[in-house]
Amino acid sequence: MSVILGIDPGLTRCGFGVVESRPGRRVALVDVGVIRSDPAADIAVRVHRISHEVERLIRRHRPRAVSVERVFAQQNLPSVMGVAHIIGAVMHLAGEAEIPLVLHTPSEVKAAVTGSGRADKSQVQHMVARLLGIDHVDGPPDAADALAVAICESFKPTASDTKAVAPAGETAAQRQWRLGRERGQANSKRTAGDAAKTGQWKMRRG
Amino acid sequence: MSVILGIDPGLTRCGFGVVESRPGRRVALVDVGVIRSDPAADIAVRVHRISHEVERLIRRHRPRAVSVERVFAQQNLPSVMGVAHIIGAVMHLAGEAEIPLVLHTPSEVKAAVTGSGRADKSQVQHMVARLLGIDHVDGPPDAADALAVAICESFKPTASDTKAVAPAGETAAQRQWRLGRERGQANSKRTAGDAAKTGQWKMRRG
Structure with missing residues (x-):
């Protein structure tokens, strides 16, 4: 059994998705959700609120890899810094757990899941559900995005x-x-x- | 006794400085140094190499606060992302240790240590040594900068x-x-x- 934890890093909503890889590019859903932090709280407290929950996920699921969506700094800078803080905290956690942390670009993730690096959000969400054999992924898109980045790593x-x-x-x-x-x-x-x-x-x- | 851990975050060289605050804006040197990571290694491994050592410093010195130099994203972007990863990892560690993490801008640090927010590097280094009653701070400037950010917090x-x-x-x-x-x-x-x-x-x- 080979479990992968996917993270769609975010400070207000951080998506997580856990999948089990099976032979022949098949995947099964293990866990999915979103960790939230209060936008009014101090940034260090927000990062810890999220990283503390990620630590519990790593302990519970013991994944063979943590797969994280890579962020680029073109967008809104303060928001990118917050996302980079979360990624750094997860890098620490993966290192402590002796698990490799792998970054995937958004287009790698889209290509792995839909066959096209330019697929839109709804195509990605549709294919994630189909690959996992479920109707749809509950909750905000961050949850489906985290499953997509986990599936991307599991298809390597x-x-x-x-x-x-x-x-x-x-x-x-x-x-x-x-x-x-x-x-x-x-x-x-x-x-x-x-x-x-x-x-x-x-x-x-x- | 009130100990503060200062961090000058960096991926290749991360400075740390531990000072003890004493009454009347006096400070004493407890520990200082630089943690290095191999520029050829994977970024997640580099962040963990540094965060793992910071965790040991927190356990050893049990500071009442972690004071970190705030980074701005104007400069070289990939390098800023690496620094932001380190800060995020330290935010996780401070949160786990139940210690407040405080960010200080470079000009706040300079003003606290030299009296001017526009002081240059050598003035900061000179004043750090003088405040601590030592001849000079050994090692690369990152070490003195980390002491400066610790002193800045201790002077609040x-x-x-x-x-x-x-x-x-x-x-x-x-x-x-x-x-x-x-x-x-x-x-x-x-x-x-x-x-x-x-x-x-x-x-x-x-």
């Missing part, structure tokens, strides 16, 4: 599809994450306990 | 200076943080355990 070639490229049995994202991590470790003062935890994560994988 | 009027405004004995930042937090809690499904932890923080304060 897995270890068995790419044996020639990743003989160790990792996905490309896991490999990139491991190499980055090992590179980081060379410079840092990690303990033997930390290294053992990394090993544990490798054993749990797949 | 404290509970006893502002009794009329904050009769509960909080600093303005603590009050803002508590109100924001209480507002957030009204909407959230926090447990009794969480509420008890908040109470504990209030008892530990001051």
